[in-house]
Amino acid sequence: MNNPNLHLRGSVWRKWDLHVHSPASVLNSTQFTGRTEEEKWQNFYAKLRSILGFPVIGITDYFSIEGYRKVVAEAGLTNFDLILPNVELRILPVTDSDRPINLHVIFNPSVVEDLDSKFFSSLEFTYNSEVYKCIRTDLIKLGRKYKNNNSLDEEAAYKAGAEQFKATIEGLRKIFQDKVLAENSIIVVSNSSGDGNSGIQHSSLASTREEIYRLARLIFSGNPSDRAYFLGEGTDNEEEIKRKYGGLKACVHGSDSHNLENMCKPCSKRTEARHNCAVSSSECDMRFCWIKADSTFEGLKQIIYEPELRVRVQQDNPSEEETYAKIEKLEVDFPSDLKIKDKESNEAIPFCIQGKQE
Numbered sequence: 001m002n003n004p005n006l007h008l009r010g011s012v013w014r015k016w017d018l019h020v021h022s023p024a025s026v027l028n029s030t031q032f033t034g035r036t037e038e039e040k041w042q043n044f045y046a047k048l049r050s051i052l053g054f055p056v057i058g059i060t061d062y063f064s065i066e067g068y069r070k071v072v073a074e075a076g077l078t079n080f081d082l083i084l085p086n087v088e089l090r091i092l093p094v095t096d097s098d099r100p101i102n103l104h105v106i107f108n109p110s111v112v113e114d115l116d117s118k119f120f121s122s123l124e125f126t127y128n129s130e131v132y133k134c135i136r137t138d139l140i141k142l143g144r145k146y147k148n149n150n151s152l153d154e155e156a157a158y159k160a161g162a163e164q165f166k167a168t169i170e171g172l173r174k175i176f177q178d179k180v181l182a183e184n185s186i187i188v189v190s191n192s193s194g195d196g197n198s199g200i201q202h203s204s205l206a207s208t209r210e211e212i213y214r215l216a217r218l219i220f221s222g223n224p225s226d227r228a229y230f231l232g233e234g235t236d237n238e239e240e241i242k243r244k245y246g247g248l249k250a251c252v253h254g255s256d257s258h259n260l261e262n263m264c265k266p267c268s269k270r271t272e273a274r275h276n277c278a279v280s281s282s283e284c285d286m287r288f289c290w291i292k293a294d295s296t297f298e299g300l301k302q303i304i305y306e307p308e309l310r311v312r313v314q315q316d317n318p319s320e321e322e323t324y325a326k327i328e329k330l331e332v333d334f335p336s337d338l339k340i341k342d343k344e345s346n347e348a349i350p351f352c353i354q355g356k357q358e
Helices: 037-050 066-074 109-120 136-147 154-164 169-175 179-183 203-215 224-230 238-245 297-305
Strands: 013-021 056-062 082-094 100-107 124-127 130-133 185-190 218-220 250-252 288-292 311-314 326-330 349-354
Touching (some): 013 082, 013 100, 037 066, 056 066, 066 082, 066 109, 082 297, 100 109, 109 179, 130 136, 136 154, 179 185, 185 203, 203 238, 224 250, 250 297, 250 311
Parallel strands (some): 056 082, 185 218, 218 250
Antiparallel strands (some): 013 288, 082 100, 100 185, 124 130, 288 311, 326 349
């Protein structure tokens, strides 16, 4: 993650995958290959090392950043500019499919050391008049309490507790009153009809649905119609989107991979019965997330303020669609005896300055 050329070209289109699950994803980790936990992790690290063309990934786990911590500490990755911790939560109410809503919080790596005390310990869930925090020991207690089995295996209890733990809008709002957390996190809500916010259809919950969109800064969706809608180009215009949700919203996407095969391969046909990405890769419809920004957390934040210009979800590089002139580099010939900043040789200065051609 040490790229000396990171900022030389400024804001150019890059592929990001903000939704890569690790073997620590307790609710859905059985798809990772390996005879032992250690072998699963080593296979996961090897796959990460093989990925090229994605300067930024988000290591995603449910109610935890355990996977992110292991990757940063153990994988020895040099092929990414930035690795982000992505915490996936479940919040109430449930959708029309009786599934709680998926909500993600992507954090700036600079605040990772504060998350246990400021974030996870502040998330609370009440069951049978007892309050449980979103930390491993409490999730194990919750799982055993829910299963009515005090001797339940620790991993099984942890999974049961994570399945039952639900965050609330009010609880999240309270937590993000902390200025440091608020400035170093981005809340993203899924918009799928199954476990996303659009799955809340009953008219009595319309205001709740709006509140969730208002809480989120970005939308997880690879659907072109969602992008159009949240930019005010659909059934609601810009003014109405801003009134309902507090502003226009950019749509981002990721592979949502729970195995090695799907990592950084966000194919929209993955769930189709007749499509197999491994067999028919030429028929895949990849919904890559292209972001025009530096490979930094601040670069990701920039798309909040420029949702139309800074992000695309599509297969091909958006720069191929741009038809205006670009200054790609500047070369200056200096006298041979002139030294600038202790450098005797002339160097090209890369640019990402763009101007419309007259």
